Amino acid sequence: MKKYDVVIIGGGTSGCACAYTCAKNNLKTLLVEKNNYLGGLMTGGLVTPIMKSSVGDLNTDYYKKLIETAKKYNAQFSYTINNDKTTTNDGWLNPELNKIILEDILTSDDVKDSLDILFETDIKEVIKKDSLIKSLILEFDILSLPIDSTYFVDATGNGKLSYLSKCNFLNDNEVLQQNSLRFVVSNVDIERFTKFVLDADNDRNITNTCRNDLNNELMFTTASTNSTDTTWALDKYLKKGVEAAILKEFDRTYFQIFSIAGAKGQVSFNCPRIGNYKQDPAKQSLEIIEGKKAIYRLFSFVTAEFPGFENAIITSISTQTGYREQRRLNTRYIYKKEDLIQGKSFPNPVLRANYGIDIHSNSFNKSTESIVQSAYELPIESLMSADIDNLFVTGKLVGAEFSAHSALRVQKSCMSMGEGVAKYILNNFSTGS
Ligand SMILES: Cc1cc2nc3c(=O)[nH]c(=O)nc-3n(C[C@H](O)[C@H](O)[C@H](O)COP(=O)(O)OP(=O)(O)OC[C@H]3O[C@@H](n4cnc5c(N)ncnc54)[C@H](O)[C@@H]3O)c2cc1C
Structure with a gap:
């Protein structure tokens, strides 16, 4: 059975950030993606602008690498609202070229010795022992692939790995995001x-x-x-x-x-x-x-x-339906709307941002709700499963209350989460804790 340090299921917005950061830091990493391209909503979902959200330099190395690489392909644009240079957003990308760009980044010299990618592969079974995932059975066409790893990251957006691991999910939807x-x-x-x-x-x-x-x-x-x-x-x-x-x-x-x-x-x-x-x-x-x-x-x-x-x-x-919210994991810390509104800080933040609450509600005369606030942080504990000790989530699976989730789900924040999880795993490896 092949053995990895980290297996990431889902090669989308946050999964790519996580895989790149793990592999760049020499963790033996496997990235599993069910499509034949990377990027998830960024590419298959045709979500072209990355919302400007970050207000501090926290876990943005991958984002910077993405922008720098996209520039080389002439697939990036820095949008300046009304020529006011303070509101420049460098995250306007080209979704089709991004499929090539992400493969360029994830096969680059930075990571190629530590990262394997499996396309067109899904999870079939999770093998657990007590509160740990021991191994996965993956499925490529009709082939079954047993995979062993120390850590697992669910970056699927729909929480399939967590679901098969019998984790609990949050269920406090005020409305359903359209x-x-x-x-x-x-x-x-x-x-x-x-x-x-x-x-x-x-x-x-x-x-x-x-x-x-x-x-x-x-x-x-x-x-x-x-x-x-x-x-x-x-x-x-x-x-x-x-x-x-x-x-x-x-x-x-x-x-x-x-x-x-x-x-x-x-x-x-x-x-x-x-x-x-x-x-x-x-x-x-x-x-x-x-x-x-x-x-x-x-x-x-x-x-x-x-x-x-x-x-x-x-x-x-789009070949990937634009689901704004699918599942949210029951994590060690459930991030609250109040944390976001009050701009709370945490001891182990993975993300610092200021993007507001953005609920696409189904009511006919109200489209989104956006509260402008100062910077807030997200703790790593909101990405750690409360049920399984070696399982993390990234991206829109974050363990957050419904309305807080609607702010955290933007792409740059999802990338910070992926990078933050990778760094946390790395620190655990090096300290042996
Ligand atoms: C319509 C819409 C518009 C949006 N507009 C913006 C915007 O303008 N700006 C912005 O910043 N954000 C926007 N967002 C939010 C943002 O795009 C998403 O929240 C973010 O991209 C989610 O990232 P993710 O990594 O969680 O999921 P995804 O990017 O969806 O990645 C999940 C990946 O997992 C893969 N996967 C799923 N199941 C499996 C499985 N079983 N096995 C293997 N792989 C699997 C998928 O194929 C996919 O590649 C928008 C979202 C939507 C839906």
Whole structure:
């Protein structure tokens, strides 16, 4: 049986950060991913902008490596809101190129002697002894692969490793986060569309534009939602789309688009929303089918109504459904909303951030709730299983109350968690504790 120091299940946003950091520090590491590419929601889910969240330099080495590597592929953009240099976000990435970039990073000289990657592999069985996982039986096609390890990390987002290990999960959902099925449209005349949207958005509070200093390319973001706290400049056009029966009323609930780094004329849609039926696979599948229909409606609408979209084509639909929250593990410390709001510090933090509470609720007149606060920290104990001594989680599986989770789940924070878990494991190894 092959033996590792650390096995990470899930090669997505947080799993890659964890694997890179473990292997870079010479821990014998295995990264297991069920798809044939890395990145999870960053790539397969087409989540293109990494929200600017970090306010301190805590576990950001992997993030910096990602940005530095993406720059070499011309797949990164530093977005500066209204040319205010204090709000630059260097985390606008290209989702397709990111598949290549992540493989470049995870096979680089930094890690290649310590890291094995298994694609198209899933977990079949967990073998436990008392409160420890001893080994896993993995499944590649029809092959069963027994794997032994000292530590295990569940970075699946859906908690499959923890579930098979019979761990407990949190169940305090105030509402169910709405999911999304993102898609990408190409062949857009961004100059024309941006002029149109800036003219429509008189006070410019929804739309932001920025030019790439290197090639003068125009980048933008704009949105329209159903919440009544803001005047959404594009809403009158969406209403017109409903009147013309191109759109359904529900399509107005959340509409958001971003241009994409290193992809001239491409636009990423953070919509349509689809429902959340965690306990009902048949209903969830119908939602995914309805999501594709909504994509076609939105596409038909933008090509008919928005200058610059006349010759647009749909070029990708996310292959990983945009589930904002699936399971949250019962961890040694359950992170609280109050910890976040009060900006609490902890003795062993893995993450320092200031991204606010962001719940995509299913109520029609409210889209997200965002509390702006000072920096908060997340302790390592919120990533340690309360049930299994050698099991950690990273990313959106974090053991946090529902509303605190909605802040912690952004990509940069997920990467800090992955890196923080790796460093904690490393310290345990070196001290032998
Ligand atoms: C629609 C949507 C929009 C978002 N927008 C933003 C945004 O603009 N900015 C931002 O910063 N954040 C955004 N987020 C949040 C952020 O993208 C996610 O919370 C974060 O990427 C989750 O990272 P993760 O590592 O937990 O999961 P993932 O990135 O999903 O990684 C999980 C990985 O595990 C793999 N896996 C699952 N099960 C198994 C198994 N059994 N065996 C092997 N592998 C398995 C999956 O294939 C995947 O690669 C958004 C999220 C959604 C859903």
